[in-house]
Amino acid sequence: MNVKFIRFIRFIAFLSLFTLVVFLSLFEINDADTIQYLASGKYIVEHGLPQGCVFTYTTQHCEMVYPEWLFHVIVYSVYRVGNWVGLGLFQLGLNCLIFGIILLYNYKRKYSFLSLSVFFLLGLIVASDRSKLRADLPSLLFSTLLFIILESFINKSSVTKQKIILFYGGSIFFLMMLWANIHGSFPLGYFVIGVFIFDRLLTNLKSRFVNHKKTKILDERAKILSAFFILSLIGSFINPFGLKSYILPYRFLIEARHINYISEFQSPFIQVNSPRFSLVAFKIMESIGLILIVLSIRVTLARHMLLYITFLILSIQQVRNLGYFAIISMLILPYYGDYFLRRVSVLFTKYRNRFIIFAMFLGNLGRLSMILFTVVFIYLIVTQKYYFFEKRSRRFGFGLSQIVFPLNAVEFIKKNNLQGNVFNSYSFGSIINWSLYPAYKSSIHGHLSDPLFFNYYSRVLNDPLFYKEAVEKYKIKTFFLNYAEPNTFLLVRYLYSDPDWKLVYLDPTTVIFVANIAEHSQVIKEHAIDLKTYPLDKPFAFYKNITKVDLITMHSQIATFYYNFGLYEKALVEYQKALTENPQNFVLMTNLGRTYVNLKKYDEGENILTSALKRNTRYDVAHFFLARIYQIKEEYGQALEEYSKTLKYNPKYKEAHFSIGEIYLQMGNIFQARREFEEELFQNPNHALAREALQKL
Template sequence: MTMSLAHATEVRKLDGLLPLWVGIGVYALLLAVGSGLLNDPDTYWQITLGQWMLDHHAVPRTDLYSFTMQGQPWISTQWLAQVAYALAYNIGGWAGPVVLAAASASLAIALLAHFLTARLARTPTLIILAATPALMAGHMLARPHVLAMPIMVAWVAGLVAAMDRKGVPSFWLLPLMALWANLHGGFVLGLALIGPIALEAIWHAPKDKQARALLHWIVFGLCALAASCITPYGWEALMASRRILSLGAALAVIGEWRPANFGKAGPLEFSVLAAFAFVLWRGIRLPPMRIVLVLGFVYMALGHVRNAEVLALLAPLVLAKPLGEQLGRDDDRDVASSPGRLLLAGIALCLIAGTVIVASIRQYTPSERAAPIAAVDALKKLNVSRVFNDYDFGGYLIWRGVPTFIDGRTELFGEKLMVDHNDASGLAKPDNLFRLLKDYEINATFMRTESAATKLLDRIDGWEKVYSDELATIHVRKDVPGEKVK
């Protein structure tokens, strides 16, 4: 009996510490694969823009980096995250953005674990927490959306907690919305979720309290909308997010915006099918509005693979309470102990020391495929000003101070130019290539060596190959009229 009681006590202690250990485990894993967080060319221009803001003590309102859209209106709804990454880079080199992104992602998962442990038994909690990093892995990059992840989890957890208790949310959540709106344009999702969650909470509230709850939710929603406008751009941030979502066909040419592909099973496809099978097996029942919310998250993830983290982090919040009621909860969960301040302080010191040691030993570097260093060195020696570049090279060109034809700021260039550039570089429409080279008075091209456009320019009179390596090739326009295939 004594041994059983001692064992139960230890289990409760472990339950109380589970979110902490989960966060530490994810953080350690991300530091171990740290260079993988830098496998995106957008990280270059995000840091460059952040440094510009630090230097000028201002936020951008026009395009600063391309020659195609130079001076056109453009704002950065991610300005605070970009400044944070620039500061991190200034402090620790490439290790800085890696540590910042890893800490933010692990905090988001720890917050999710904290929410689940109060509502679910250990086994389903651990299964969900094991699947979450796998779903997030494809979009786990040192970019602004990662810094917004813990804010997103905390915001939605606050709303769902109000829904769980058939009550109203605390106005103390509003600073989270203001912070989210300055970190990433995804704050629009946080605003959109207020409506359906409010409907669910009001519908199940006691009849005599529904009118008051409705008024409270309406006031909260209006305050949240106002909080989202507390940015250097005011309400313009809302419009910028809408422009990104209205890019139409342009989104289909960017890998992270493409739909899920069930032709080959990955973490997302496997998770959706496994969850569907589990629901059929156990006969899980959900209230109507929670079904709508979960289906919405699934639709977002299947429509654009970048939204897999939304499904991974937010769907469990909505499902936790009904799953706990139908699958059962551990009897000792309510008395699970929380970590003491002394323990937390000791762990924090160990994490800081471990981070410094790992960051000093590991040499974190971005992917070479996004950083054609030698090719840009050769390009800058040519002193050309109008370069038709590969989309993936745009971030590094900004980093090196070369004006771009196109880059990762998709909403700036618009649907037509994005699609035209994609069709030109891939020769889906060869005429587009010659039209863009002529209309924009291009005097050099800077494309991937294996691209179809590069291979065609090798055979076109009027263009000369002046540099080529396994990653990038440079062609310059000759003073020869006409563009004829050799």
């Protein structure tokens, strides 16, 4: 095959990998933390460094700004120069820098294209979950640079030259100083350096006691690495907040239990109905990595194994650590991939020439496949199909996401000059701080670190009476809520039924309630909403230039809103609109099916739920409502079969055991009915109907 052609294909393959980095990094600003950075950065530029919480009226524990203050200022400065496009380009630049460095590092290490490309691609997809403009994005850059600096130092043939020591030591000092002023993950730097020290000591111990060489355990390299560790401690202590910033990451680890309901603090293995591609890539990379390290155990470096296993464990515990695992894997695993390939090639020594020809053919086929894959992937990103399939709010392009941030609701608050303190959903705190401060302060936001108030906030959402105490305590006169946020809808329903509050704003994500007081008489007169008579198209009137993908999400969310209020005819219309735009979506089919059940249109419900299960046979909700239809039709055999499948795919599905108990009761099987009611009560102790059924038995 022509050498120039092979080189050209190799170049295009590498270019396609980097191009994929670009397209995966170009998306609208959709993270609440980025908006909080803007608010905090603006405050710091205009007023100086904050001491305590300036954005909220409920508590003074907002200390998460301390290790991140510099990044807040940088983000705000970029926004002032380039607006939302500037922030998008900044996000793109950081990602290109991180992955460009990794690609260049692996290329210079002369890894095979197969090992390099496979782990780069898997790592890129895994890290894409964390590629948004947050303070942990530059921390991924610092992690990458620190690893490469230490690897370069440990592999130097000589380290006694003063210039080399000063270069590496100075680089680590400066890097750790930046890290400690940009993100609270800087203690990871200590761990990485500590692993390299441990690896060096272990190597020296092996040389001395196993290989019987006259090796100093604490040799020159080990001493210099220890000096690097001390420099990293000193560098990370340089922060305008001093000790507060230094100890905050450790306090956060201790006190962070109150935020375990936030998705990024949960395990990637928590059950989801349609796993993200990034999590599938994570599982593949995890499995391949462990297999390669075990198969290469004779040459596995202790530092590589410790780093890989540690970041793997951290990633299994919390989604937010996936980026670190991806970075370490991309830097480490190609070495072991190549070692495995060399071992395989030895098996074919007898057929060396044929094997070389076959390997070259596979290599070129792999490069062409990689190019084709990236082209298809980029097409799916640009057309939004990738993000929609994964049920993400991320959208390719520049700007601020209108599906995530309640921009129209914010304008409504400004225009109508709503009075008093605002109680907001957790996800809305940052937009209040950015768009409405200082006229309004938030009740809660992402940089609030008060466990007591998190518990208080949770009680307000879940206790039908407790919100009244919060209203009195904090002089709340407006509720600004994301009804699509978990655990929010119960409060929305109680506010709507409370005559002291009036619903004045509704869109596909947001509701605003105002106190029924004289100061709000005008806004209530002009905007009060009766859900039964409110026009279906009115919530969408606030939006312009809605994409097809966003329109599907909006119809689905407001349909669920109507469903939860028992307005099933309205919910039916909205679900049908969403399904018309996305007819293959099994979740939408299921929601439409359960709406038919509540409207007593059982045949229509059975048809649509059966279609949903053809697309996802493991979807527990569809099995449950199909079982409910069979139960109503008194087709008990089929009902029991569907309820069993519900529990098979979700053993803790609420109501399933109770419904099975009802069927056994109808069939005269008292013993089995009792067991099912008891199991329901065991899983849901407050289930009144199950308790009542047991008392009757």
